Each structure stands twice: as structure tokens, then as C-alpha cells.
Amino acid sequence: MDISIKTIVAAMTAAISVSSLAAAGPVFDEPPGGDAGTSQDDAKDVKTENGGTVGMITGSLTGTAGFVGSVYDYQDVYRIYIADPGVFRAETMMLDGEDSLLDPMMFLFNESGFGIIANNNIGNDQPRSKLVNDDGNGNAFFTEAGIYYLAITSAVSEATAMVGNETVPIFEMGLSENQSGIIQPRSSWAQIPWTGWTQPTDYENFGHYEIALHGVVSLPAPGGLALLGLAVIGTRRRRH
Secondary structure, three states, rough: OOHHHHHHHHHHHHHOHHHHHHOOEEEEEEEHHHHHHOOOOOOOOOOOOOEOOOOOOEEEEEEOOOOOOOOOOEEEEEEEEEEOOOHHEEOOOOOOEEEEEEEEEEEEEEEEOOOEEEEEEEEEEEOOEEOOOOOOOOOOOOOOOEEEEEEEEEEOOOEEEEEEEEEEOOOOOOOOHHEEOEEOOOHOOOOOOOOOEOOOOOOOEEEEEEEEEEOEOOOOOOOHHHHHHHHHHHHHHOOO
């Protein structure tokens, strides 16, 4: 069957339109019994069977409850494709039950592993976590569509990097002023890739989580990235 590049681009452009990205899409479930990983190397690729938008990620941090020798799982990292940075949002949902992760943190890194934004609590009395691409004054933290890493952790387990022989907390989430709101990396560490995590402060803070997403689509196959880029370029040209 002869399908022109123009037809493919048109179809993909429609699939990633702003209206469709803002709507809820399919759910991506962390595979049963499989840890989503803790780094760029073992992050779980967020893909759906039919492609298109991804409206939610669900998974679990299984923790250890402080028991020596048990599996350590206080961080999950997902490799996602943000197709429309302008509407990007990731927000943990309020869940009931003893098996829920009650106090999460979230982090967003670019494809190189550089920190972009993080959040501990939505508010001082609200331990849910939320990332939005807006500094509160209408300015975006990032503008490029592409591959990013979304991490959810047990508070307070935060991203670290190596500066010489020293391990440093990229976002300094332990500071009192960084307990709520959108936090950016310390400026001197913003161009250093994250390499690990601090240990959680509460070993009993683990459980099931749900992350609602906006602006995210199913991660394309390597060969599909070029076509997706063409679709985005075509959309931008028609807007001018």
C-alpha cells in the first residue's frame, strides 16, 4: 500500500493536536512485579498499545519498611515523550487505602539527565505532588518537545549528582523554602546530570500511586521520532 509522507505527517499532526493532548488518554501501568527503575539506564518506557496520548501512569513503590535484605524500591523513573510542553502537567492523585503512597515527590529531567523542575508538596498541608510547566508568571521552564524522564519518589528521597567527589542534592529539597511549589535545580548544579537518590526519611512511606498527565504521548519507536518531529514542525509552520 502506497502511503505518502504527507499523509503520515497529517495523521500524526492530528494525533498530537493541543485539544487531544489536553484530554485524558490511555493509562500506562507499571508492569506487575517489575520495578520502573531508578535511573536513565533502567527507566521504564511509557508506551501504549495504540499510541497517541497517555493520560495516566499507575504504579507502586514497594519500599522495604526498613528491613535489611529486602528489595529497595523508593523511586520509580519513567521515560516519557512530551509532545506539547505548553500544556505539560503531571499530578499525583488523592488515593484512599492503606496501600497508597501518601507523601510522594516528583522530578522532571531532560533527555541528558539535567534537572528541570521538582515538587514535594502542592501546599503546606497538601502532601500530593504536582509539576506544571509554568513559573507562575506565564514563563515556561522548558519549550522543546522530546524525551524526558519523570520520577516519583518517597518523600524525602531526592535526586543527587556528583560534583567532584561530593554527592549533592540537585534541587535541595530539604530546605524549608523548597517544601512546596515548583522548584528548579540550584543554578550551579543545573547542568550536571542526576546520578542517584538520597534515602527516604520515612521507610514506611510507600505504596500505590496514580499520576495524571497532560501533554504526553506514547513514546515513539526510534524510527518514529523523525516523523513525529516532522509533524510538530508542520503544525508550527501552519500556525505562522
